[in-house]
Amino acid sequence: MRPRLALASLWPVTQAPEGTRRLPAGRKAELAAYVAEVGEASVARLAERFEVSVDTIRRDLDSLDADGHLIRTHGGAVSQAASPRPEFGLDVRTRMQAGAKDRIGAAAAALVADGMVLMVNAGTTTLALARHLGERRELTVATNSLRLPAELAPASVRDLYVFGGSVRLAAQATVGPVGFPDGAETPDPRIQADLALVGVGSVCEGSGYWTSNLAEAAMLRDMMHRSERVAVLADSSKLERRLFAQIADLGAADYLVTDAAPPPSLAAALVEAGVELVVAP
The missing domain is CATH 1.10.10.10 (Winged helix-like DNA-binding domain superfamily/Winged helix DNA-binding domain)
Structure with missing residues (x-):
């Protein structure tokens, strides 16, 4: 050897x-x-x-x-x-901090119950989440990820929807309205989810959740607004950083799922904002 x-x-x-x-x-x-x-x-x-x-x-x-x-x-x-960057292809970013993302995916999957309606955005951490949903049943999933449908176990999903919009090839994702055309060919504003599972580019104590793309930030914000509860997924390399486009303030999420305890100041800010910290074992 x-x-x-x-x-x-x-x-x-x-x-x-x-x-x-x-x-x-x-x-x-x-x-x-x-x-x-x-x-x-x-x-x-x-x-x-x-x-x-x-x-x-x-x-x-x-x-x-x-x-x-x-x-x-x-x-x-x-x-x-290294810190993942948008210009890295999805396959490269999937392999960065892969162990942390897998643990986060398992911890986030524990928040999902049978029969739930989920909104899940595109990203390498949410792909890890999808691989941990195999024991769930009767899920309805709406996503902007072109890769995520292949990661879901068919036995877990009752209905699967992919949001339309422009395609970001490197991210294997669409960016567009959070909705689907009705008879008038306009996005249906009535869709709602039990839980949004949102992977973000960074989490900042004073200004919340961030990503690198302005249109993506608007889409993720809408996913969060249309969900009864919100779980933000971010590995510890993304804590206390700020990117180009703000998604939402800290209090817009119910959970932050990560792989390591955040700095004390961020932990205190999460408590003040009413966000439950879930640290993956």
Whole structure:
């Protein structure tokens, strides 16, 4: 069995002495540690830094991705711990903080009872949630995610609806009205849900829930308004950050489901806003 690379012993990254040939395993360990340090790097940048060909770097990145040390992207690599960004494809973002998202998904699924009507937005954390709904029955689900329907167990769902609108290919999501055409071809304002499960880009103590896209913020706000209860899903890397577009104030949610205890000031603000904190085990 090929031994796993010992990355911790190589921190911080150091350059090999000039004229000294690196062994491949040593180069790959340094490469993984460097990507972890900078968060993201292109193939060209890595080839220049480590003085090898781009083909060699590509092979090294493929190997390190297979071993779980980093995430391979088109044209480079990102750290497992990097903050997800909209320009990263959905498949890449799904693998970032994957363990935390799975725990959050399991904890959020515990809020769902048989027969509920759910509104669920597109996102990698809500995809994890969908995979934990297999034991539920008779659910009605409305979503703007193009990927989520494939993650739901058919036995769990009575009715499934996908909101229309413009398609964001990188996110595999639609952005548009929270409703469906009636006979007059206008969005039906009467739809309501028992529970909205909303993955957000950030949670900020003083200003609530945020995302990076203005139209998406309006859509998520409408999902929350049309639901009896609201659970916001966010891993701990998204706490105490602020993005471009505000979705809603802290008090717009009934639950915040995350993977680690928030900073004391945010925890106090959640209590003051009447938001129940659910920390996934």
